[in-house]
Amino acid sequence: MPFAVTATLSMLVVLGIMVLVHEFGHFIVAKLCGVRVEVFSIGFGTRLLGFRRGDTDYRLSLLPLGGYVKMSGENPAEQRTGDPGEFAAHPRWQRMLIGLAGPFANFILAFVLMTGLYMMHNEVDQYLSGPAIVDFVPQNSAAAHSGIQHGDRIVQFDHDHNPTWEQLRIRAALDVNSTVPITVERQVNGETQQISTHLFLADSSKDGDFDIETMLIPRFQSTPLRVQHVESGYPAQKAGVKDNDYILSVNGVELHSTPALVAYLQQQSGAPATLTIKRGTQVFPVTVHPIWADDGAGHMGYRLGFNAYLPPFKVEQLPFPQAVKHSVTFNLHNSGYILDVVHRLFTRHSNVQQLQGPIGIARQTGEAVSMPGWQPIIGLMALISLNLGIMNLLPIPILDGGMILLLLVEGTLRRDLNQQLKERIYQAAFIVLILFFAFIMLNDVSKLSLFSKLKP
Incomplete structure (x- = not known):
C-alpha cells in the first residue's frame, strides 16, 4: 500500500x-x-x-x-x-x-x-543490562574534569562493582549532589589499565530529576549509528546523506547514538563536521553544516536533520502496579514537555512553524504504523x-x-x-x-x- x-x-x-x-x-x-x-x-x-x-x-x-x-x-x-x-x-x-x-x-x-x-x-533498551561503557563525555562536564573519556568501561561506581547502566543510574540517583569514587577500565597502547578518580554528581535539573546520562552518555550499541530517515531541506540531506547510511564517525570520533551525536554537535558550537559514511561497500566522507533549530520537542540546538534507527531493545511485560507507575510517569513528563512548548510559543522562544497539522500528523501516524510492533503507534x-x-x-x-x-x-x-x-x-x-x-x-x-x- x-x-x-x-x-x-x-x-x-x-x-x-x-x-x-x-x-x-x-x-x-x-x-x-x-x-x-x-x-x-x-x-x-x-x-x-x-x-x-x-x-x-x-x-x-x-x-x-x-x-x-x-x-x-x-x-x-x-x-x-x-x-x-x-x-x-x-x-x-x-x-x-x-x-x-x-x-x-x-x-x-x-x-x-x-x-x-x-x-x-514494554520495550527496554538492551544497554541498560549490559556493561557501563561510556560513548561520549561532554566537554567541561564534571565527568570530563574527572578524567573520564569516551570508550571507558566503568568497573566500579561507589560501592557497585562492574555495574550495569541500570544499576549505575539507580546508584547515581541515590548519590546525587555528592562525590563518589569511580574506577574505569581503559585501553592504553593496547594494554588494559584501570584508572581511579572521583566524580561529583551535581544536580542541575530544575525538577530534581537527576540523570547521570547527561554527563556520561552510554554506548547504546556496539554498531555505528544508522540513518532511518533524512529530513528534507536540512544539512544532512544537503550534504548527500541518505536513508540507511551508517555514520562511522564524526570528525574522527566514533559515536554510537543520537544523544552522543547531539552532545558532540553542541560542543562544537555549530562548526562544520566531517561525517564518515558507509553506504553498502562504499566508505566516504561528507561535510555537513549544522543549523540551530528546534528538535520537534521544544528543545533548541544544533541539528543535522535525520532520524536514526532505535538501539537494540528487549520486550518485557510489567505487572499492573508497575505498569500504572510507568504510565503516570510517561504522561506527566510528556504533559510537561507539551506545556513547555506552548509556553515557548507564547513567549516567542520557539518557532510556530514547528507545529503540525493534519498532514504532519498523517506523516507521523503513517511512519508509526509502518514500524514493527505496537509501541510506536500506541505511544503516538x-x-x-x-x-x-x-x-x-x-x-x-x-x-x-x-x-x-x-x-x-x-x-x-x-x-x-x-x-x-x-x-x-x-x-x-x-x-x-x-x-x-x-x-x-x-x-x-x-x-x-x-x-x-x-x-x-
Whole structure:
C-alpha cells in the first residue's frame, strides 16, 4: 500500500478515536447533569449516516478531522426558552464539569493506552543490562574534569562493582549532589589499565530529576549509528546523506547514538563536521553544516536533520502496579514537555512553524504504523491524546478552556455576560482559529518534499 494511503487512513482512524473519546467525555457528563444532547457527531459538515436514539442524533459527518457534541441552548446566539434541559439552564459548576470532561477523557485514554502497553509490550533498551561503557563525555562536564573519556568501561561506581547502566543510574540517583569514587577500565597502547578518580554528581535539573546520562552518555550499541530517515531541506540531506547510511564517525570520533551525536554537535558550537559514511561497500566522507533549530520537542540546538534507527531493545511485560507507575510517569513528563512548548510559543522562544497539522500528523501516524510492533503507534496515540486534552484547555473561546474561562468570569461577576458580547468574542475567536488552522496547513504543505527544492 502506498505510504500516502497508509498515512491518510491511519490519521483518520487515530483522530477518529481521539475525537470519539473526547466528545464522549462531554456527552456522558452532559447526560449525567441532565443536559439534552441534540447531536453527537464524528466529523464536521454534511451528515453521511447515523441513527437517532432518544433526543440525540448520533452521526458520522463528511469531514473526519474533528467532531462535536451539540447540546441544547449551548450557543450564545440561541434564545433561552427556560427548558430545564438546556445547557445554559444548568449551574455554572455543572457546565464547567461538562467542559472539563472532554480533555479529562483524553488524559484517561492516554493513561489507559500506556498502562496496557507496559503490561503487554514494554520495550527496554538492551544497554541498560549490559556493561557501563561510556560513548561520549561532554566537554567541561564534571565527568570530563574527572578524567573520564569516551570508550571507558566503568568497573566500579561507589560501592557497585562492574555495574550495569541500570544499576549505575539507580546508584547515581541515590548519590546525587555528592562525590563518589569511580574506577574505569581503559585501553592504553593496547594494554588494559584501570584508572581511579572521583566524580561529583551535581544536580542541575530544575525538577530534581537527576540523570547521570547527561554527563556520561552510554554506548547504546556496539554498531555505528544508522540513518532511518533524512529530513528534507536540512544539512544532512544537503550534504548527500541518505536513508540507511551508517555514520562511522564524526570528525574522527566514533559515536554510537543520537544523544552522543547531539552532545558532540553542541560542543562544537555549530562548526562544520566531517561525517564518515558507509553506504553498502562504499566508505566516504561528507561535510555537513549544522543549523540551530528546534528538535520537534521544544528543545533548541544544533541539528543535522535525520532520524536514526532505535538501539537494540528487549520486550518485557510489567505487572499492573508497575505498569500504572510507568504510565503516570510517561504522561506527566510528556504533559510537561507539551506545556513547555506552548509556553515557548507564547513567549516567542520557539518557532510556530514547528507545529503540525493534519498532514504532519498523517506523516507521523503513517511512519508509526509502518514500524514493527505496537509501541510506536500506541505511544503516538497517547501523545496525540495528551496534546488534544491540553490544547482544548487553553483559555481560548470556542475551545473548552475558553468556555470555562468565561464561566469563571461570570461566576466572579455573579451575573451572565451580555449575549452580544459573548457572540462577538466567539466570532472573533472562530476567525482567529480558522486563520491559524490555515497557517498550520500551509506550514504542513511547505514541508513536503515536493516543495523542498523551492527553499534556499
